[in-house]
Amino acid sequence: MPHVFVYGTLLAPEMMSTVTGKAFDAAPAVARGYKRAYLSDRVYPGIVADEACEVPGAVYLDVDDDSIRRLDYFEGPEYLRGPLVACLEDGRELLAEAYIVPEINRHMLTDREWSLECFLAQDLTAFIARAQNCMEGFKAGGV
Numbered sequence: 848m849p850h851v852f853v854y855g856t857l858l859a860p861e862m863m864s865t866v867t868g869k870a871f872d873a874a875p876a877v878a879r880g881y882k883r884a885y886l887s888d889r890v891y892p893g894i895v896a897d898e899a900c901e902v903p904g905a906v907y908l909d910v911d912d913d914s915i916r917r918l919d920y921f922e923g924p925e926y927l928r929g930p931l932v933a934c935l936e937d938g939r940e941l942l943a944e945a946y947i948v949p950e951i952n953r954h955m956l957t958d959r960e961w962s963l964e965c966f967l968a969q970d971l972t973a974f975i976a977r978a979q980n981c982m983e984g985f986k987a988g989g990v
Contacts, residue, residue, distance in 0.1 A: 848909040848910060848911055848912075849909075849910055849915065849943070849944050850906045850907065850908050850909065850910065850933070850941050850942070850943040850944070851906065851907045851910045851915070851918065851943055851944050851945070852876060852878055852904055852905070852906050852931060852933045852943040852944070852945040853904050853905055853906075853907060853945075854878065854881075854883050854892065854894055854902045854903070854904035854945070855883070855891045855892040855893075855904075855961060855963075855966075856890075856891045856966060856971075856974055856978075857907075857918075858904060858905055858963055859963075859966075859967060859971055860873070861971075861975060862971075862974070862975065862978060863907060865975050865978045865979055865982065866914075866917055866918060866921045866978055866982060867910075867913075867914035867917050867918065868914075868917070869911075869914055871907040871908060871909070871910055871914075872907070872908045872909070873905045873906060873907050873908065874905060874906050874908065874935050874936070875903075875904075875905055875935070875936050876903075876904055876905055876906045876933040876934060876935050876936070876941070876943075877901050877902065877903055877904070877933070877934045878894065878901065878902045878904060878931050878932070878933055878934075878945065879901045879932070879934060880896060880897065880898050880900070880901070880931075881894040881895065881896060881897060881900060881901065881902045881931070881947075882894060882895055882896075882897035882899075882900040882902065882956075883900075883902040883960070883961055884956050884957050884958060884959055884960055884961055885956075885957045885959045885960075885961050886925065886948070886955045886956060886957070887955050887956075887957055890966060890969075890970040890974060891961070891966070891974075892961035893925065893926065893946075893947075893948035893952075893955065893956055894945070894947055894948060895947065895948050895950075895953055895956055896947075904933070906933045906935070906941055906943050910944075915928075915944070917982065917985060918946070920981075920982070920984070920985045921978065921981055921982065921985075922946045925948065925952055925955065926946035926947060926948060926949070926952075927946070927947055927948075927949045928944050928945070928946055928947075929944070929945065929947050930942055930943070930944060930945075931943060931944075931945045931947070933945075
């Protein structure tokens with residue numbers, strides 16, 4: 848089963864369980880060679896390749912296929928799922944899937960660094976409700 852590197856709203860375990868309906872073991876990690884910033888007019892970030900940067904996040908371990916389909920649905924067309932190397936705190940590297948802003952959508956990335964602390968304090972509750980509404984479409988056969 849694949850691992851999934853997350854760097855934004857899905858860092859909140861309650862967001863991951865809202866989207867997938869499950870809890871997964873996670874490990875803190877960094878994705879080197881990527882930059883994270885807010886997407887325009889959004890409360891969530893995206894990442895793009897940038898060799899000078901690194902993105903803090905976490906890796907959810909052994910994510911099952913149904914949960915991957917749910918994540919694909921939730922992330923939508925703003926992102927493409929693709930592989931990257933996540934560096935764990937103990938120095939190990941894991942190949943993981945991540946939702947990356949494709950070049951065609953790079954213009955959506957702002958210059959403003961995204962903050963997990965701000966998201967948790969200001970936007971988490973409303974975003975969970977939004978995610979629940981989104982995932983109702985999945986349950987109704989939206990995939």
